[in-house]
Amino acid sequence: MIGAGPAGISCACELSTLGYAVDVYEAKERPSGLAVHGTAPYKITNEEVLAEIDYLKNQFGFSIAYNTPIATEQQIRDLEARYDAIFLGVGIGPTASLHLKGEDLDNVIGAVEFVESLRMNKHRHLVPRTVVVLGGGNTAMDAASESARMGAEQVYLAYRRSKEEMGAYPFEYDLAIGAGVKSLFNAAPKEILGTDKATGVRFVKTTLENGKLVEAPGSEFVLECDLVIRATGQAKMASLLQLIEGLALDAFKRIVVNQTTYQTGNPKYFAGGDAVNGGAEVVNGAFEGKQAASGIHQYLTQNSGTP
Numbered sequence: 001m002i003g004a005g006p007a008g009i010s011c012a013c014e015l016s017t018l019g020y021a022v023d024v025y026e027a028k029e030r031p032s033g034l035a036v037h038g039t040a041p042y043k044i045t046n047e048e049v050l051a052e053i054d055y056l057k058n059q060f061g062f063s064i065a066y067n068t069p070i071a072t073e074q075q076i077r078d079l080e081a082r083y084d085a086i087f088l089g090v091g092i093g094p095t096a097s098l099h100l101k102g103e104d105l106d107n108v109i110g111a112v113e114f115v116e117s118l119r120m121n122k123h124r125h126l127v128p129r130t131v132v133v134l135g136g137g138n139t140a141m142d143a144a145s146e147s148a149r150m151g152a153e154q155v156y157l158a159y160r161r162s163k164e165e166m167g168a169y170p171f172e173y174d175l176a177i178g179a180g181v182k183s184l185f186n187a188a189p190k191e192i193l194g195t196d197k198a199t200g201v202r203f204v205k206t207t208l209e210n211g212k213l214v215e216a217p218g219s220e221f222v223l224e225c226d227l228v229i230r231a232t233g234q235a236k237m238a239s240l241l242q243l244i245e246g247l248a249l250d251a252f253k254r255i256v257v258n259q260t261t262y263q264t265g266n267p268k269y270f271a272g273g274d275a276v277n278g279g280a281e282v283v284n285g286a287f288e289g290k291q292a293a294s295g296i297h298q299y300l301t302q303n304s305g306t307p
């Protein structure tokens with residue numbers, strides 16, 4: 001398994017049950033991927049997640065090598081020589097860049113990194129007075145809710161499209177609003193202002209015309225703030241994936257798999273979780289890991305007899 005997130009761990013458990021020897025390679029120092037680095041602690045705590053992984057490891061007997069990112073062509077070739085099948089449960093990586101002027105200023109942070117830092121520091125984290133969160137997905141809602149709960153006086157959730165077009169679940173939006181977050185729709189960020197530190201965001205108002213988002217001329221305005229959180233999707237793991245021969249990616253850089261077996265374009269590789277579905281939930285990652293284990297079992301028993 002490459003990646004000890006929900007997808008990799010669930011695939012490891014299932015294959016261990018079927019009698020295979022399983023090794024998991026994990027880039028970070030602890031398991032569980034975004035379940036421990038992303039999911040808000042009012043939903044599940046680090047201790048609960050890590051205790052569950054300990055239980056699973058003891059119960060099923062797979063090994064996990066921590067601090068072991070698989071990043072080079074040589075590592076990939078070594079794994080291919082050593083293992084009969086490889087599962088890619090690598091998730092979708094850090095927050096994607098917006099390519100906006102001022103994005104590299106201090107006090108501009110990706111939402112995934114912001115939430116991860118809160119989780120790792122057990123919320124011993126100073127949040128400034130005014131926070132602007134850019135985005136309309138569940139991660140944006142989490143970052144905004146957390147900022148408000150941690151004492152920011154003003155938290156603005158700014159989304160370039162309308163409320164109806166947001167990707168976030170309505171209950172996640174309601175949670176953020178309940179925590180005191182203010183929302184701003186049809187506001188597209190144009191530039192993050194400031195010299196060393198971010199001091200504000202320049203927006204332009206947008207409208208939808210014939211299905212196309214257009215900027216309204218003369219509608220620019222500035223929202224002053226002390227922290228900008230970019231919740232604008234996650235970058236994909238393209239640099240690792242391009243090292244693997246025959247692996248097909250779709251237009252959104254998700255790994256293309258057979259929807260039943262989760263086998264990729266390279267028959268030795270299987271994949272599941274966010275890397276395949278583009279970013280869903282823990283339960284989807286766990287389900288796809290299980291399906292892939294079945295696919296791996298089928299592939300190995302057809303190719304070389306029962307384990």
Ligand SMILES: Cc1cc2nc3c(=O)[nH]c(=O)nc-3n(C[C@H](O)[C@H](O)[C@H](O)COP(=O)(O)OP(=O)(O)OC[C@H]3O[C@@H](n4cnc5c(N)ncnc54)[C@H](O)[C@@H]3O)c2cc1C
Pocket residue numbers: 002003004005006007008025026027028031032033034035038039040043068069070071089090091092093111112115138139142237240272273274275279280281282283285
């Ligand atoms: C802020 C935020 C909040 C969320 N809240 C919820 C929630 O409330 N409920 C819910 O169900 N879901 C939530 N999710 C989504 C959920 O966490 C993910 O869908 C799920 O964790 C995906 O599992 P995965 O195993 O595919 O990937 P990940 O959890 O991303 O795990 C991938 C693992 O692979 C490792 N890895 C990556 N590249 C390499 C490499 N080259 N070599 C070795 N290891 C590597 C990573 O370090 C990581 O441990 C949230 C996500 C975010 C970002």
